[in-house]
Amino acid sequence: MDRLDQLNVLYDHYHTELAKVKKAAGHGGFMGLGMDPRKHPCNQEFYEAVEAWVRQFLSQSPTHDAIFAATEYILHAPVGQEQELTYGYLFAAQVHCCLLIPYLTAEERQEIWAWYDSTFPEQVRLPAQQKVAALLSGQGPKKHRLFRLF
Secondary structure, X not given: OOHHHHHHHHHHHHHHXXXXXXXXXXXOOHHHOOXXXXXXXXXXXXXXXXXXXXXXXXXXXXXXHHHHHHHHHHHHOOOOOOOOOOHHHHHHHHHHHHHOHHHOOHHHHHHHHHHHHHHOOHHHOOHHHXXXXXXXXXXXXXXXXXXXXX
């Protein structure tokens, strides 16, 4: 199995696993106090598995094209999933691209940056996505000041 296929399997497994958890949780149990699928361990396991995959992938000296494809895959994963339970961790897992982005050319970073900035505007980015944005744009991380007064 190709390494990128392994990444796809990892993401598919997460979608499947969280769907099972959601189905098992039903309608929240007695008075809504049941298991919240957003707090299930499979979420953190997915996040850590993506990081482990990226580190192992890089240790195997992948081709430049494979690095570009993996970066795009991870960054594009949350698109269209905004209403799904998986969205938060798909979005969070983007931070693992910080290990891949330095291997991209300046032109590739700019190409991805143009898409990323329009797809994930600054207002929706969490600190992890700010790191991704800083690497893609070639600018240092923005410092958020209290109430933007200073």
